Amino acid sequence: MSSREDILGRVRARLKRNEANAVIGRADINAALTARAHGPRPAVPTEKSALAGRFREKSTAQSSTLDSVATITDAPAAIARYLTELKLPLHAVVSPSLARQNWQGAGIKAAARGAQDTDLVGITDCFCAIAETGTLMLCSAPDRPATVSLLPETHIALVPASRIVPGMEDAWALARAELGTLPRAVNFISGPSRTGDIEQTIVLGAHGPYRVHLVMIEDL
Amino acid sequence: MRVALFVTCLVDLMRPRIGFAAIELLEAAGCEVEVPASQTCCGQPAWNSGDHAAAAALAKKVIAEFEGSAYVVVPSGSCADHIRNEYPKILSSDADAEWHARAVALASRVYELTDFLVNVAHLETLPGKFAGSVTYHDSCAGLRSLGIKDQPRALLGKLPDVELKEMKAAEECCGFGGTFSVKFGDISAAIAARKCTNACATGAQVIVGGDLGCLLNIEGKLRRMGDQTTRVMHIAEVLVAKE
Amino acid sequence: METRARHFKANAAAALANPVLQANLKTSKSKFVDKRAIAIQELDDFEGTREAAKNIRDRVLNNLDLWLEKFEETATARGATVLWAKDSAEICRHVVDIGRRHNVKKAAKSKSMLSEEASLNRALEAAGIQPVETDLGEYILQINDNEAPSHIIAPVVHKSLDEVADLFHATHKTPRKTEISALTREAREVLRPHFLSADMGISGGNFLVAETGSVALVTNEGNGRMVTTLPRVHVVITGIEKVIPTLEDLALLMRLLPRSATGQSISNYVSVLTGVKQPEESDGPEHLYFILVDNGRADVVGSEFHDMLRCIRCGACMNHCPVYQTIGGHAYGWVYPGPMGAILTPLYTGLENAIDLPHASTLCNQCGVVCPVKIPLPELLRKLREKQVDGNLRPLFERLALKAWAWVAGYPMLYGMATWFGVRYLKWLADGKSSIPILGAAPEWSVGRNFPAPEGKTFREMYAKKKGKQ
Numbered sequence: 001m002s003s004r005e006d007i008l009g010r011v012r013a014r015l016k017r018n019e020a021n022a023v024i025g026r027a028d029i030n031a032a033l034t035a036r037a038h039g040p041r042p043a044v045p046t047e048k049s050a051l052a053g054r055f056r057e058k059s060t061a062q063s064s065t066l067d068s069v070a071t072i073t074d075a076p077a078a079i080a081r082y083l084t085e086l087k088l089p090l091h092a093v094v095s096p097s098l099a100r101q102n103w104q105g106a107g108i109k110a111a112a113r114g115a116q117d118t119d120l121v122g123i124t125d126c127f128c129a130i131a132e133t134g135t136l137m138l139c140s141a142p143d144r145p146a147t148v149s150l151l152p153e154t155h156i157a158l159v160p161a162s163r164i165v166p167g168m169e170d171a172w173a174l175a176r177a178e179l180g181t182l183p184r185a186v187n188f189i190s191g192p193s194r195t196g197d198i199e200q201t202i203v204l205g206a207h208g209p210y211r212v213h214l215v216m217i218e219d220l
Numbered sequence: 221m222r223v224a225l226f227v228t229c230l231v232d233l234m235r236p237r238i239g240f241a242a243i244e245l246l247e248a249a250g251c252e253v254e255v256p257a258s259q260t261c262c263g264q265p266a267w268n269s270g271d272h273a274a275a276a277a278l279a280k281k282v283i284a285e286f287e288g289s290a291y292v293v294v295p296s297g298s299c300a301d302h303i304r305n306e307y308p309k310i311l312s313s314d315a316d317a318e319w320h321a322r323a324v325a326l327a328s329r330v331y332e333l334t335d336f337l338v339n340v341a342h343l344e345t346l347p348g349k350f351a352g353s354v355t356y357h358d359s360c361a362g363l364r365s366l367g368i369k370d371q372p373r374a375l376l377g378k379l380p381d382v383e384l385k386e387m388k389a390a391e392e393c394c395g396f397g398g399t400f401s402v403k404f405g406d407i408s409a410a411i412a413a414r415k416c417t418n419a420c421a422t423g424a425q426v427i428v429g430g431d432l433g434c435l436l437n438i439e440g441k442l443r444r445m446g447d448q449t450t451r452v453m454h455i456a457e458v459l460v461a462k463e
Numbered sequence: 464m465e466t467r468a469r470h471f472k473a474n475a476a477a478a479l480a481n482p483v484l485q486a487n488l489k490t491s492k493s494k495f496v497d498k499r500a501i502a503i504q505e506l507d508d509f510e511g512t513r514e515a516a517k518n519i520r521d522r523v524l525n526n527l528d529l530w531l532e533k534f535e536e537t538a539t540a541r542g543a544t545v546l547w548a549k550d551s552a553e554i555c556r557h558v559v560d561i562g563r564r565h566n567v568k569k570a571a572k573s574k575s576m577l578s579e580e581a582s583l584n585r586a587l588e589a590a591g592i593q594p595v596e597t598d599l600g601e602y603i604l605q606i607n608d609n610e611a612p613s614h615i616i617a618p619v620v621h622k623s624l625d626e627v628a629d630l631f632h633a634t635h636k637t638p639r640k641t642e643i644s645a646l647t648r649e650a651r652e653v654l655r656p657h658f659l660s661a662d663m664g665i666s667g668g669n670f671l672v673a674e675t676g677s678v679a680l681v682t683n684e685g686n687g688r689m690v691t692t693l694p695r696v697h698v699v700i701t702g703i704e705k706v707i708p709t710l711e712d713l714a715l716l717m718r719l720l721p722r723s724a725t726g727q728s729i730s731n732y733v734s735v736l737t738g739v740k741q742p743e744e745s746d747g748p749e750h751l752y753f754i755l756v757d758n759g760r761a762d763v764v765g766s767e768f769h770d771m772l773r774c775i776r777c778g779a780c781m782n783h784c785p786v787y788q789t790i791g792g793h794a795y796g797w798v799y800p801g802p803m804g805a806i807l808t809p810l811y812t813g814l815e816n817a818i819d820l821p822h823a824s825t826l827c828n829q830c831g832v833v834c835p836v837k838i839p840l841p842e843l844l845r846k847l848r849e850k851q852v853d854g855n856l857r858p859l860f861e862r863l864a865l866k867a868w869a870w871v872a873g874y875p876m877l878y879g880m881a882t883w884f885g886v887r888y889l890k891w892l893a894d895g896k897s898s899i900p901i902l903g904a905a906p907e908w909s910v911g912r913n914f915p916a917p918e919g920k921t922f923r924e925m926y927a928k929k930k931g932k933q
Contacts, residue, residue, distance in 0.1 A: 015528060
C-alpha cells in the first residue's frame, strides 16, 4: 500500500468516512470554494484619500520611506533625487514592465531584467497595495521577475494611489478579476527585511532589502 | 434567601476562619446559611491528576449534597469552577446521563463568594472596617473561567480605610497549580517568587486573594524569602476584619 | 529529532540554574507578551476573528481526507508533484531521492519544523548533500553543532548576544562583532553566496491553500523568498493538517498569526507560491515538490485530541506560559516546547516517552485565552494525564495516595477523623511558628517554600461544635 493510501486510509477511518458523508463533505468543499467568505475585518476607510493616508501611516510604521509624484512620468526624477540624497549609485535593475519609463532622462542607468547579486538598487511596480497593513502586493510574471524586489539592498516601488485597496481580501479580489489564474509567486511585502532572532532585538536588513522606498503616484 | 456554603477542603483544613468569615458576609447580606455537614472535597485534585473514576465519585457526592439548595456559595474560584464547569464534563458518559443532567442543573446555582455577594446578594454594607494597604492576586480559574475580576475590587472599595495598590502582572499565575506544586516544586517556587516580588513591590501590607491554594503558596514563599511581615489574607477575612 | 523529554525534570533544573537563559527569558517574555497585547488591539473584534479562525481550521479537519485530495488536485494541476510521508524516515528518503534525481549538491533551507522532527539535515549530509540553514536563528543553531531550537518562532531565544558573537567569530574566522546589526550583516554576507549557489530550496509551509494548490510562507528575513525563487528545485515539507480552504481564509489567518507570534501587524513577507516557473519567466523553481507528512498526525484526527490539529504554530501559548517563561524550551526535549509541545510530544513520540510534560502545567489557561484558534490546551493536557492513569503510567505511590484521598473523602466521618489528626500534626510540626520550613511529606513543595501552619482545628469540627451549642 502506498504511503498516500495508508495516510488517507487512516484519516478516513478516523473520520468514519462512508459514501453518504463523502457526498456531504464534497458539497461543503465546493460551498467553501465558491463562497470564499470573508471573516471579521478591522474597519479601514474606503474613501480614496483616507485610504492613501492609512497606507502611508502603516508603511511608515513598517520602516519604509515615502515620496509622492503626480504622474508616473515624474517618478524617474524623484527616484534619482532619492538615490542622490542617500549617496547611492544611479544604477538600477528595473522590472522589465517599467522599461518604457524615461530612466535615462533622469540620469539613471537602468537594466530591465531579473536582478543579479551585484545590483544594489531594484525598482519595481506593484500589482496593488494594502492600506490596512502598509503592504505591497507583487505578482510575478515574465516581465516582472521576483528577484528585482529581493536581491538588491534597496528596493524602490511605484505605488499608484488608485491601486491602494483596504485589505488583503480586496487584493485577492482584484487578482481574481484581473489575472484569472494565480501567478507563480505572489509576494506581499511590508517594508525592509528584518530579524529579531538575536536577543529579540529587531534589526532591519536580514537577507532581503535593507531599505524600501515607496513612490506614490497620485494619478492626478 | 437560603444559601449552602461549600467550604472547600483547604479552608476546612487550614483556615476555618475563612469559612466563618464567608458565613458572616452572607448573613450580613441577609442570607440564611446552611453548611451541609457531610461535605469533604470537590474532587479537583483527582480530576486534574487524571483519575476520572475518583473525580466522578466525589462529583456525585457533592451534587447529591448540594442540589437541594437554591444557591451554593464557594470561597474559592477553582472549586466553584470545578463544580460549575467541570462536573458536567466529568459526568458525560452515556452511563452517567442522569447525573449529567443533575450536574448541569446544579451548575447554574454555584457561585464564587465575591461574585455572589456583588451580583446576587448585592451586599452594600460590610461588617468589617479593615484599615491598611492591600494588593489583589487574581487566581487563574476564578479570573479566566468565572470572570472574577471586578467583584473583589468592588467589595474592597467599600472599605473606606483600605488602599488598593494593583501589582504588576496581577493576572499571572502564582505557580500553585494544585498537584503541580508538589510535583515540580522548583519550577513552582520560581514562579511564586515572581508573584511575591511583584506583590511586595507595591509596598502593600497585605496580599489578598480569593483562593486559599494560591494564598498558601504565596505565604509559604514569602516566609522562605525572609519576609515575616507582609500578611497574606483571603478576601473574606479582610472584609469582616474588625480593625 | 530524538526526544529527550524523559529528562524533563533534570533539564528543567538545569534551566533554572542557568543565569543567561533566565535573563533572556525575562527579556523575551516582555517583548512577545507586551507587543502582542498592543497588536491585537488593532483588530476591532479579536474574539470574533479567533472564532472565525477556529471555524476555518475545523472545516478542513472535519473532512481532512477530502481537503487533502483537493489540494493534491489543484497543486498537481499547476505542475507540482505531491508526495506523502508516513514518518521521519520517509521524509528523509523523499528529499534525498529528489536531491539525487536533480543532481543537488547544496540545499538551502528556510525554516521547517517538520525537518527538525525528521532530523533531515543529518540524512542530507549522509547522502552527500550540503544543507545550509538560512533562517538566522536556525543558522546559529546549525553552526553550533546542530543544537536544537528552544522556541518555534525564535529558535535562539535562549542565547545571548555574546554567545552569538563568539560563535560567529569562531566559525566564520572574522573579527568578533559586538553589535546585533553587525552580526546580522555578517550572516547576510556569509549566507548570500549559499542562496545563489544552492540547487535546491527546502521550506516548510505555514499554510497549504486548497483552492489554488499554493503554499503560503510567512517570513521576515527574506530567506523564505530566496530559497523559493533562486534554486531550480523547491521542496515544501509540511504536516497534513496545514490545509486551509481559500485565499480569503489566508487573509483572515494572517490577521492573527503574526500578531500572536511576535506582535507584528503583518510579517515582512507573505509569499503565496503556486506551481513551477513558466517558460517565459526568468526566476522560480523548475521543479516543485510537496511532501505531505503524517508522523503521528493522522492518528490524532477524530480523537479526543483532534482540536490540537488546529494549531497554526504561532507560539503565543509558550510566550504566555508561566512554566515556559521559567524554564525555556530545551527542557521539553523535542521540537515543540510550551503548552503545544507538552501535548504534541506525547502524541507524536509516545505517551510513555513524555510522562512529565502534561503534568508540568498549573492549568492556568493563560495559553488558552491567547490561542488564535481557540484550542482548549489545559483540557487536552488534563486528558493526557487521564490517559496516563488509564495506561498505568503513573508512579505507584501517586496513584495510591490519590485513591486514598478520594476514598476517604467519600466517607465524611472517616475524613473528619483523618483531618482531625492531620491538622493537629501539622500544627505540632509548626512548633508555634507561622510556617513549617520543611514538610517531610511534601518534599517538592518544601524545595522553595515554607508550608504555612494550619489553625489547628478543622472548620467542620468547629462548625459542628458551634451548632451544637445553639
